[in-house]
Structure formats: structure tokens, C-alpha cells
Amino acid sequence: MECKVGRRSDHSKEELYELALQAAREIIDADGPRALTARNVAGAIGYSPGTLYNLFENLDDLITHLNGRLLDEMGDALAGTPVGDDTSENLMLLLHRYLSFIGERANLWNLVFEHTIPGDRVPTWYRRKVEKVISILEGALAPAFHCIDGEGPNRSARVLLASLHGIWSLGSSGKLDMMTSETTTEMAENLIATYVAGIEACREHGNAC
Amino acid sequence: MECKVGRRSDHSKEELYELALQAAREIIDADGPRALTARNVAGAIGYSPGTLYNLFENLDDLITHLNGRLLDEMGDALAGTPVGDDTSENLMLLLHRYLSFIGERANLWNLVFEHTIPGDRVPTWYRRKVEKVISILEGALAPAFHCIDGEGPNRSARVLLASLHGIWSLGSSGKLDMMTSETTTEMAENLIATYVAGIEACREHGNAC
DNA sequence: ACCTGAACACCGTTCAAGT
DNA sequence: ACCTGAACACCGTTCAAGT
Numbered sequence: 001m002e003c004k005v006g007r008r009s010d011h012s013k014e015e016l017y018e019l020a021l022q023a024a025r026e027i028i029d030a031d032g033p034r035a036l037t038a039r040n041v042a043g044a045i046g047y048s049p050g051t052l053y054n055l056f057e058n059l060d061d062l063i064t065h066l067n068g069r070l071l072d073e074m075g076d077a078l079a080g081t082p083v084g085d086d087t088s089e090n091l092m093l094l095l096h097r098y099l100s101f102i103g104e105r106a107n108l109w110n111l112v113f114e115h116t117i118p119g120d121r122v123p124t125w126y127r128r129k130v131e132k133v134i135s136i137l138e139g140a141l142a143p144a145f146h147c148i149d150g151e152g153p154n155r156s157a158r159v160l161l162a163s164l165h166g167i168w169s170l171g172s173s174g175k176l177d178m179m180t181s182e183t184t185t186e187m188a189e190n191l192i193a194t195y196v197a198g199i200e201a202c203r204e205h206g207n208a209c
Numbered sequence: 210m211e212c213k214v215g216r217r218s219d220h221s222k223e224e225l226y227e228l229a230l231q232a233a234r235e236i237i238d239a240d241g242p243r244a245l246t247a248r249n250v251a252g253a254i255g256y257s258p259g260t261l262y263n264l265f266e267n268l269d270d271l272i273t274h275l276n277g278r279l280l281d282e283m284g285d286a287l288a289g290t291p292v293g294d295d296t297s298e299n300l301m302l303l304l305h306r307y308l309s310f311i312g313e314r315a316n317l318w319n320l321v322f323e324h325t326i327p328g329d330r331v332p333t334w335y336r337r338k339v340e341k342v343i344s345i346l347e348g349a350l351a352p353a354f355h356c357i358d359g360e361g362p363n364r365s366a367r368v369l370l371a372s373l374h375g376i377w378s379l380g381s382s383g384k385l386d387m388m389t390s391e392t393t394t395e396m397a398e399n400l401i402a403t404y405v406a407g408i409e410a411c412r413e414h415g416n417a418c
Numbered sequence: 419a420c421c422t423g424a425a426c427a428c429c430g431t432t433c434a435a436g437t
Numbered sequence: 438a439c440c441t442g443a444a445c446a447c448c449g450t451t452c453a454a455g456t
Binding site for chain 1: 322323325326331335336339343364365367368370371372373374375376378379382383384385387388389391396399400402403404405406407408409410411
């Protein structure tokens, strides 16, 4: 029975990495972010806590990689959304895909925003994944600005994404119920409809919004 | 030297409550939410951890009371902001007071939103404090809707507050830098300017936003 | 080389014991 | 009645020791 100590090589490092990430994901999904502990993840894959530190810098690092995968999946979920001339319609389609994706992964998605990478050492690969999601929103906003690469879509995509995050995070933590009886979806739809109307009004009147 | 055990009565329960709340506030303000532990608060007021549980249900309860005070102060900071016929101007004045208040209490204000009251047992007095802040925003939005008590200002105030929360929370956690080079203030100003333009456009065109 | 598991320095919370 | 401080059941992280 001494076979449990020392080198095991039941799994390669890559396999272990996958197992750990998958186990972490299942733990968060099932029991929430608070249940994600080094001991829980290690236990779920049948290894000791120390082994995790052979795969990841620390628990923050594990979460960062988990979040990276989720950003990829969000990009995939939004990619291919039809884009037409009606900006409002474009955005509503994206919004519903966005909310539906998040809704099915509430605990996991919360982690993306709750988790603060310490010492602002955000990896480049992580920034790229964020940028990809934003660029999809930019494409959908383009018709309202009559240009694809301008400052308008660029800024508006970021303002809307940050704002949607606010609405959704309040909603998923139950704080929105303290403010309103409307649903997260209704609030988000109002934001987008009104904001897009604002963009178009500014264009018509020639105001600099 | 046996005077340190048992009944002390150096302070009344009310005094102790004040001391604990004040100490907690200083700890968060100085060292961030992670430094707020029962042992730290107890140590700062010269009592043992157990004593805190004579004053508060638990640490969550202490935070809830701390947040309540902060909401009151936010209400005071926004109250008395001049309200005119120009909705956009009204909101910009409020926005700058809002951001300035938060900016000086970043760690504390983060706690208001990061802290989730478990079991959705939000006290009534807490809801009232939230409502008071919202009502100030409603007043500022009224001219755009040509009415004070309608559904329009009611809904828009909530949508804007939730959206601003998203922008600010991403900004204060450093995540906004990952998305844009603009400041929190610039993002917030764009949101408000565009959203208000949207409200007014919808009114003119008779659209139901 | 890889993995363990005890150890370190922490948590929130409880509660018997003391004054 | 009030307060203590040890105790319980946890944390993240490290690292000497084993294979």
C-alpha cells in the first residue's frame, strides 16, 4: 500500500492540467465560487493539494486559465450572429445570446469579473480573448456610425459591455431585486434600445455625444 | 493582572458597536476588504473576537451595517444637487458628485456591491437607503420625461445606476484598463450623454423605447 | 522527477469557563 | 451579564521527505 506516495505518472502533466481545470469548473458550476478551494480541486482529481502547485502558480492562476476558456466560449457563442443594417436589431440578437450563455453558466461567469488578477499582471493571451468578444460588439454597432473601425463603435462597444456587466452582476447576486421588479433582460434591453437611439439621434443632429 | 478576563464594562454596548463599526471602516479604507477579519476588528478595539458576536450576528451583519451608513452618506452627498430643465446637465452634475464620493472611498464602496447578503434577507431599512439614492436620480431624469413619477424616470434611474456600477466596478478593479484606455469618468459620461439623448429622441419620435 | 502530507500562518464562529 | 480565549473546522501555500 506504499504505492500512493511519490511519483505516480498515472497522468501526464497535460492530462493533469486538463483534469484540474475540468474539476474546478464542475465545482464552481455546482457549488459556487466559494467551494473552489485547492483541497477540493485536488481531492476531485485524486491528488494532494501540493500537486496543484506543480501545474499552476497558485489558485489565482488556475482561475485565470479557467476564465480564459470561458472567454473563448463566449466568443464562439457570439460569433456568427447575423449582422444587418439595423443596429438595434443586431445588438438585441447579441444580447440574447450573451444573456443565454451567461445564464447557463452564472457561477462560472461571475468568476470572470469577481476574480481580480493581482498586481495587474494580466497575460497578453487573456487580453486578446477579451478583445475578441469586444470586436464582435463593435461589428454590430458599426451601422449606427456608418463606419466599422471608427472611435464610435470602439467606445460604444466598451461602454455597453461594461454597463451590461453592471446590470447582470447586480441581477445574479440578487441586488437588482432590491432596486427594481424588472428582470435583468428587461433592464438590459432598455439600456441597449435607449443607448442606440441616442447614437442615432446624435448622428442626425450632428452633436458630439 | 486578572482584570482582562470577564465583564469589563469599559464601554456600553452602544459604544462598542460604534467602535467596532469605526474600526472596521478604517481597516477597509486602509488595507482593503480582505483585511477585514473578525480578529482584526476585535484587536483594533482591544477586545477578543468573541465580543464581536455579542454586537453583530456575524461579520456579514457588520458589513451590512457599514454599507448602510455609506448609503446614507451617498444620499447626503447627492442631495441638494441643483436640478434644472436640462436632463443631461442634471445627470452630469450628479455623476461627478457620485464619482467623487466613490473615488474617495473606493475600498468601502466596493464592499457595498461585492458583499452579498446571504439568503436574500435584505433588511427593510437597507432597502430604504437604496431607494433614497435612486429617487435623487429619478428627480434629475424627470425633465426628459416631462413627468416626475412616471415609469420612465423610475426605470431609467435604475438602468443607469446599474450600468454606472458596471463601469465603476470594472474601473476600480483594474479590469477597465484591459478593455479601453479611457477613464472611468469618460466612459460614464458617454453612457449618460448617449442614454439621455436616446430618451429625448424616443420622446420626439413617439417611439416606445 | 513527481507526489505526498504535515506544517505554517491564517480564517469565521462557538462556547465553556471565568469574573 | 459580559468577556475571554481555546477549540473546531476550515483556508492558501510551502517544502522536506519519500519513491
